[in-house]
Amino acid sequence: MGKVVFEHVTKEFGSITAVKDFCLEISDKEFIVVVGPSGCGKSTVLRMVAGLERQTAGNIFVGGEMVNEKPPRERNIAMVFQNYALYPHMNVYENMAFALTLRGEPKVEIDRKVKEAADILDIGPYLARKPKELSGGQRQRVALGRAIVREPEVFLMDEPLSNLDAKLRVQTRAEIAKLQARLGITTLYVTHDQTEAMTMADRIVVIKDGVIQQIDTPQTLYDKPANRFVAGFIGTPPMNFFACRMESQDGALILTAPELKVPVPDEWRRTALSLAGREIILGVRPEAIQPSSEEACQLRSVIDVVEPMGSETYLNLRIGAQRAVIRVASELKVVPDQTLPLTVDPDKIQLFDAVTGLVLAL
C-alpha cells in the first residue's frame, strides 16, 4: 500500500519557514503533482518524504507506517532527481542494479528486473554505456529505470523534465504519465511548470511560500481556483484580473472600471448585493473574453501586440489603464493600436476579494 500522509508538517531552516503546516493524504496509486513558483518549498516537501530532510514538526507516513525517524534507505521510496544523479562511474546496467545489489537480491533476479525495466523504457541497447555517453533524454530514462527496478511503494520526482528540451519534455511527460498508470505506483511529482501539473496529475497541490493554496483535480483548479494566486498560476496565458467597483444601476449590479462595464450574472446577485460599492477583482480566463459587436461591448480595448500561435492568436490588450491577454481564433484579422470591443462570457467569471485575494462564493 503506497499511501502517503502528511500530518501538519512544518520545516524550518533557521528563521526561514520553508513549509508550513502541510497536510495531505495521497491515496495508493495516485499521481500527485506539487506545483508552485521557485523557492516555494515544494522540493522540501519531496525531500522530507525521502528522508533527505527532517521535518521540524509534524508526522509523515509512508504505506501506513510513520517514517519520521527512518533514514532514506529504510523508506522503500525511489527518487528521480532533476539532474538525474546517475553514478558516473557505473554503466547503465550497474546504475539500475545498484539498489538491488545493495539489497542483496540474487543475480538472476536483478538481471531479470533490470532487463525488464530497460525494455519498458527502450534503453536495452545502452545498458553497457556510461552515463556521459548518453543524451539528456536517455539519461532521464535511465534515472526512471533506476527508480522502476526497485518496485518501491512511492516514486518521488523532483522536476525530472526541466533539463530536457521542449519537444522531448512533452514526449517524456506523456510517457511518465503512462508509465505511472501502468505500474500503479503512488507518485509525488514536483514541478514549477503548471502545464506538467495539469497534464499529468490526478490531483494538484498548489503551494506558495510553503503554504498549501489549494488541492484539487486539474480541471477544478482551472475552473474554480480558491484564490487569486491559484487563478493566476494555473493556465497559460494566465487569468486576466481587472480591478473593478461593484455598482448598482437601476436595480442591476454592474462591475465598472474605466472602459469596462460588465453586468453581474443573476446567480451572483445575492453575493453581489452585499458587495455593492466595494472594490472587487474580476477574473476572466483568456478564452472567456471574445470580440463583440459595438452594441454588445463590455470592455473597450486597444490592441498592443498580436501574437499568432498558428492554431489561435493571443492578443495583448489595454483596457483603460489595465492590461489583459485574450485568446482568439487565428482567422480574426487585427492590427496593433486598433480598438476592439469585447464581451465576457458571464458563466466564466470569477470574483476575488480585492484585499485577501480569496475567491468570492456564489
Added chain:
Amino acid sequence: MKKPTLSTVLFYILALFVALPFLFPLVWIALASFKNQAQIVAVPPVWIFEPTLENYRKVFLEQEFGRFFLNSAIIAVGSTVLSLVLGLPAAYTISRYRQTTLGVLILLARLMPGISYLIPWFILFSKLHMVDTYSALIASHMLVGMPLIVWIMVNYFDGLPRELEEAAQVDGCTLQQTFMRVVLPISGPGIITASTLSFLFSWNNFMFALVLSADNTKPLPIAIYSFVSYAEVSWGAVMAAAVVIIAPAIVLTMFFQRYVIKGLTMGAVKG
C-alpha cells in the same frame, strides 16, 4: 608548417627567460653528475667533456643507495597511504558536516613550523624506543601529508554534486557505503593530486629524517649528506645522488601534472 608569428616567438623567449632560473640548476646537476671532481669545480665551467659513470657507481655500489631509495619509498608510500586512510574520511566529514573546527585544527598542525616539533618528538620517540623505525618516520611525515590531503579533498568533495550521495542514500546505502561505493570512486582526480603532493613532500623531506632516522631507515635526502665529509665534498657523487632523488619526483609530476596543477589551484577558481 605555419610560420611562427612575432608574438609566439616573443612568448617562447619570455617563457625561457622565466624558466631559466628554475631549469638551470637541474641541468647543471644532471651534467655535473657525469663529470669528475676537477671538471665540476673548473672555472669557467666545462660544457664539453667526456661523461663518466664513476659517480653513479660510487652512489650505488659504495653507498647502498638502493637501500636508501627503498627506505625513502617505504616512508613516502607508507605516510601517503596512511594519510589517505585517515584523511579521506576526515575530509568528507569536514566537507559534508561543516566540521570547520576540525578542519582548522588540522590546518593548524600544518601551519606550525615543523622544526618546533623536532625536539619534543625526538624525546618522545626515544622514550618509546622508536627512533630509527619506519613507524616514527611515517608518523612524522603524516604531519605534512595528511593536512595536505585533507584540505585538497575538502575542496574536492565540496565540488561534488550532493544529489549523487542523496541518490545513493535513497537507493539504500548507509553513510559508509555512500562514501565507499559512490564518493570515492568518483574522486579519482582529487585523490591522485593529493597523494602525489603528499608523496613528494615526504620524498623531499630532510628535517624529520635528520633527527628521527639512523642506519636502518636512512632515506635519500639524508644519504646525500654522507658524501660530505670533513676531508672533502664528493661533488660528483652528491650530484649523482641528487639526480636519483629528483628523477622520481620529476617523473611523477610530469605524469600527473594535469591533476597536480588543478589540485594546487583548486578552491581558487571553482571550475
